[in-house]
Amino acid sequence: MSTVADSNYDLALRDLAQNGFCSFDEFFSGQETSELRAKLDWAISPPFPLGDAAYGMDRGSAQQGEKVPQKIIDAALHDPFFMKLAHHPRILDFVELALGPVIRLNTSTVWLKPPNIGATMEAHQDAAHWKHIQPPRYLTVWIAVDESTLDNGCLHFKRGSHSHGIYPHSLLDNQYCISDPGVVGGESIAVPLPAGGCSFHLGTTVHWSGPNRTQDHRRGAAFTYFSGSSSVADWAEKQHPFPYVRGGPSAPD
Template identity: 30%
Template sequence: MQGSTDYFLTSGDKIRFFFERGVFDKKGEFLVPKEKSINKIGHALHAYDPIFKQMTHSSKVQELGRKLSLEKPVVVQSMYIFKQPGIGGEVTPHQDATFLYTEPLGRVLGLWIALEDATQENGCLWFIPGSHTGGVTRRMVRAPPGSTPCVQFLGSEQPYEDSQFIPVPISKGGLILIHGEVVHRSELNSSNSSRHVYTFHLMEAKDTIWSRENWLQPTPELPFPSLYL
């Protein structure tokens, strides 16, 4: 599990690389070309990479924030997700608020930008319509210091039927807004085409408490930056 190591837990204010499962042999040697082994890069591209910083704080994104009546939106994390051809891993049904919990709920929004066409064949997103109204039944929190793994889950994930989900394919350059409590997933990419995306999360900071139990925390080196630079 990516969240089981300190490398993950301390990545919120850094740019780090996370590999797909099954890309190494028992000796730690690559079983696939290195450039095809990466699952994602995260979680502070928006702060330290000039291209992604410009994209995150672009006038279009800022205009969108204002149209959504976000008064004090801050950027909490960012990721470049590769969904590699043939091995791009399944993302099981989840709610973003499980990992990015706020009080009150409803203050986290994901922006998911397709850098390539996302199809049912290469692992587009699937959603359960209306599921953002049911609250959060599971949370991932930091475990006590010295524990292994360094995160743990509170509560339980609800069972979901495949028939509840609808696919949302999207063309290159398209944007999907993801409510923090909507249940969504993506399937294994068994096609010959990758599915690159850039995604980041905003939080409306006005009158909002960011849980101190979240795995991701602002740091002195990188407080959550305002969207409206």
């Protein structure tokens, strides 16, 4: 673990290069974390103010006729609060060290894992999902809005898996995940985080999370960035915005 006081991020960058992931127990201030928590309390309360397109509903609750959001999709495109968070200078300072000075935003998803019904996220690699960007130089920051624990479904990473390319993936229970369950074994590390902590992982790092078996939320805001030196397929550019967040024509001064 590192702290944000490590302003040169040397230890975290070493962990990222060696293991494919790194984490910070203290990255955001208490005020920043409280503001994010309050925003999510508002966003996931009926009548779900961000609009139907912003929410992915929990499969189990949907079958029972309940409307319980499982995630907020493209959060930064639906509300300026999340776009501002995607531009957070401490996040981008670290992303720049990992990816270079020109940075674009690929996705912005808030994973909600509601109490008791938040499901398992099977082992996968982000780069297997996003083949529209080549080369796949991705970095995801996962921000713990609530405390993230083994009981409520914290992230797990396979150490060193980023160095083995992209494993075959297939559909399992509506999730596009790694086909061979044997891949998950070996150097697997659970990364619990306090609220306000965060982790970073590369696009080829194998990761997953367990179910939420508690009475509390396990919410995490995830922003995936990619290097501005990578190319985006024409069809993808036409269907979805990939804003520059640093160093590009649409990035703020």
